[in-house]
Amino acid sequence: MAKHQTFHLSRRTLLGAGLFAGTSLLIKACDATPTASNGGGAGGDDTSGGGGRSDLVVTTFAGSWEQLYRDVIVPAYQATAGGSANLVTMVSLEQVAQLTAAPQSPPFDIALIDEGPFNAASKDLFVPVPSELLSNYDQVAPELQSTDGWAPTTGIQVIGLAYNPNEVSTPPTSWEDLYDPQYRGRVSMQGMQTTQGTSVMVQLAKLRGGSESDIEPAFQALEQELRPNLAGLAANSGALATLFQQGEIALAPHDLNNVMALQARGVEIEWVAPQEGAIAMRPSQQIVANTTADLASAAAFIDASLSLEVQTAMAQAPYNFLPVNRNVELSGVLAEKFGSTLDDALSTLVFLDWSQINPQRAEWIERFDRAIQI
Amino acid sequence: MNISQLLKPQPGQLALPLAIFLQLFYVVPLVILIATSFQGDGGAVSFDNYSKFFGSSVNVKALTDTFLLGVQVTVACLIIGYPVAYFYVNAPAAWKGILTFLIMLPLLTSAVVRTFGWVVILGRQGLINTALLNLGIIETPIRLLFSHNGVLIALTQIWLPMMVLPIVASLSQIDSRLAAASKSLGGGAWRTFWQITFPLTLPGMISGALLVFALTVSSFVTPSIIGGGQLIYLPTLIYQQGIVLLNQPFAAAVSTLLLIMVIAVVVLLSALGKRSRRYIR
Numbered sequence: 001m002a003k004h005q006t007f008h009l010s011r012r013t014l015l016g017a018g019l020f021a022g023t024s025l026l027i028k029a030c031d032a033t034p035t036a037s038n039g040g041g042a043g044g045d046d047t048s049g050g051g052g053r054s055d056l057v058v059t060t061f062a063g064s065w066e067q068l069y070r071d072v073i074v075p076a077y078q079a080t081a082g083g084s085a086n087l088v089t090m091v092s093l094e095q096v097a098q099l100t101a102a103p104q105s106p107p108f109d110i111a112l113i114d115e116g117p118f119n120a121a122s123k124d125l126f127v128p129v130p131s132e133l134l135s136n137y138d139q140v141a142p143e144l145q146s147t148d149g150w151a152p153t154t155g156i157q158v159i160g161l162a163y164n165p166n167e168v169s170t171p172p173t174s175w176e177d178l179y180d181p182q183y184r185g186r187v188s189m190q191g192m193q194t195t196q197g198t199s200v201m202v203q204l205a206k207l208r209g210g211s212e213s214d215i216e217p218a219f220q221a222l223e224q225e226l227r228p229n230l231a232g233l234a235a236n237s238g239a240l241a242t243l244f245q246q247g248e249i250a251l252a253p254h255d256l257n258n259v260m261a262l263q264a265r266g267v268e269i270e271w272v273a274p275q276e277g278a279i280a281m282r283p284s285q286q287i288v289a290n291t292t293a294d295l296a297s298a299a300a301f302i303d304a305s306l307s308l309e310v311q312t313a314m315a316q317a318p319y320n321f322l323p324v325n326r327n328v329e330l331s332g333v334l335a336e337k338f339g340s341t342l343d344d345a346l347s348t349l350v351f352l353d354w355s356q357i358n359p360q361r362a363e364w365i366e367r368f369d370r371a372i373q374i
Numbered sequence: 375m376n377i378s379q380l381l382k383p384q385p386g387q388l389a390l391p392l393a394i395f396l397q398l399f400y401v402v403p404l405v406i407l408i409a410t411s412f413q414g415d416g417g418a419v420s421f422d423n424y425s426k427f428f429g430s431s432v433n434v435k436a437l438t439d440t441f442l443l444g445v446q447v448t449v450a451c452l453i454i455g456y457p458v459a460y461f462y463v464n465a466p467a468a469w470k471g472i473l474t475f476l477i478m479l480p481l482l483t484s485a486v487v488r489t490f491g492w493v494v495i496l497g498r499q500g501l502i503n504t505a506l507l508n509l510g511i512i513e514t515p516i517r518l519l520f521s522h523n524g525v526l527i528a529l530t531q532i533w534l535p536m537m538v539l540p541i542v543a544s545l546s547q548i549d550s551r552l553a554a555a556s557k558s559l560g561g562g563a564w565r566t567f568w569q570i571t572f573p574l575t576l577p578g579m580i581s582g583a584l585l586v587f588a589l590t591v592s593s594f595v596t597p598s599i600i601g602g603g604q605l606i607y608l609p610t611l612i613y614q615q616g617i618v619l620l621n622q623p624f625a626a627a628v629s630t631l632l633l634i635m636v637i638a639v640v641v642l643l644s645a646l647g648k649r650s651r652r653y654i655r
Contacts, residue, residue, distance in 0.1 A: 248493075373605075
């Protein structure tokens with residue numbers, strides 16, 4: 001019996017060791033796969049001759065952006081370049097996290113990514129877009145083009161003040177209205193881990209003599225004036241929407257297109273651009289490095305998004321993004337809020353310098369968490 | 375040892391595919407996670423992430439709040455779940471179908487949807503506050519949304535089925551003759567319950583408690599939406615460090631601490647479970 005036991009034990013040990021060795025080999029093999037297939041490309045599934053695919057995997061944000069991609073951008077790409085595209089919805093930060101985790105075998109080919117996270121991300125994760133492949137590049141307003149060869153902004157989301165007209169008789173006019181004692185316990189905002197939250201805090205700092213590199217005044221205002229007004233922090237724009245819908249809050253920084261989408265669903269909500277300027281968030285579509293996709297197809301997809309037709313559709317309901325193509329004539333709510341041309345709109349907007357914000361963002365988020373904890 | 379003996383099915387052989395699967399997709403990632411948590415600046419092995427974690431009051435508060443939340447939700451689920459399970463087991467057969475449906479119903483809707491439902495219920499103008507105001511119990515709305523108690527209420531409802539089902543399982547295994555025997559020996563209803571039924575369902579309560587605790591401390595969506603940004607629990611911290619700040623080693627350290635917390639509770643409850651089984655025999 002004892003002998004039997006020893007035999008069992010040693011066999012199990014052997015099995016474990018074998019499994020371990022096998023697993024490590026397998027993991028190594030997995031790791032090496034992309035390089036191997038790149039090296040021996042002859043045996044790959046090349047169809048387009050350029051060594052890549054024209055059926056792209058493209059990320060987008062959930063909500064209006066996804067709708068825009070599905071209804072307008074992807075069909076436009078199919079019509080002009082003949083390729084197809086699969087959509088994946090993901091927030092910018094998760095995209096960067098996924099790309100960072102698997103830089104050799106990225107899970108998608110084109111990423112729609114916010115300015116801040118793109119600026120902060122390692123540039124090895126993306127490839128510049130040759131501007132000769134973008135026939136619509138010249139129509140993009142110069143301040144929305146990239147100086148370093150990256151793809152230009154795709155569309156602008158504008159952050160202003162959203163309020164409930166049933167509870168707020170005179171519309172707010174300034175970012176500083178967030179501190180107004182009449183809104184005690186009725187204000188919300190997103191936390192600093194979101195692009196929107198950080199943008200608002202930087203803007204609040206700027207109004208009190210701070211800047212992208214000096215957030216101190218915003219924290220002072222937060223602790224002394226804003227905190228009594230805060231009902232709570234919203235985790236994301238979806239949560240903010242619910243709070244407005246429930247009459248839980250009367251005022252919050254929010255972006256125009258989300259507010260318009262809520263209004264279309266019958267929620268009592270209005271949006272104003274504060275006199276100091278609404279903040280422009282500038283997401284762009286970037287081509288991911290090391291994809292097996294065809295570069296020309298990826299560029300064609302981006303080019304299709306910049307075309308006059310797509311940009312015109314984008315600037316109308318139900319999407320309501322500010323376009324980047326200066327030939328688009330603004331209409332509807334955009335014309336009402338910003339004037340009839342893109343240049344008019346751009347002159348009123350606030351652009352933040354994320355290259356100054358990013359190095360300090362981690363520290364700010366931790367400080368914000370400490371300051372805001374109950 | 376001859377060939378026929380070697381080829382004879384061995385106990386455990388059937389578990390081999392599972393063992394390989396778990397090894398590949400569970401043990402290896404876990405080891406990588408824990409190894410990452412000891413990665414300091416420049417890739418050297420260090421305890422920096424842990425000392426940084428315990429050096430900040432926000433992080434320590436997140437740890438204690440998470441543990442407290444886990445314990446509170448578990449206790450609340452026990453208090454509410456036990457009577458529900460008892461009622462279910464003793465209900466007439468005709469009702470059982472409906473009751474099963476009612477108990478399982480919450481599991482059929484996504485936690486995100488249920489969470490937004492709770493936002494509607496817990497708000498200033500929500501169901502609870504309106505009811506309390508109209509009944510004259512309170513004069514100003516109480517703060518439930520964006521509070522620890524709100525998260526506690528929502529998570530209790532969301533994980534309740536995980537407590538009810540194991541208790542139902544252990545309640546229905548009890549031999550009904552035991553109660554009859556107790557009664558014939560002069561035991562009243564309460565005495566029979568506390569001395570016979572309750573101890574026999576301890577294993578069910580313990581497995582329910584394990585499930586609820588582990589699920590609660592690792593909940594992400596509900597605490598972030600109901601609690602807002604002011605309440606920080608470990609999963610939020612992990613998300614923030616790993617995804618927002620791309621500080622993977624620190625996120626790995628927080629994950630390891632969460633893992634240790636769950637393992638500690640599992641060990642504690644299993645020890646309790648062993649004792650309870652000894653008590654039953």
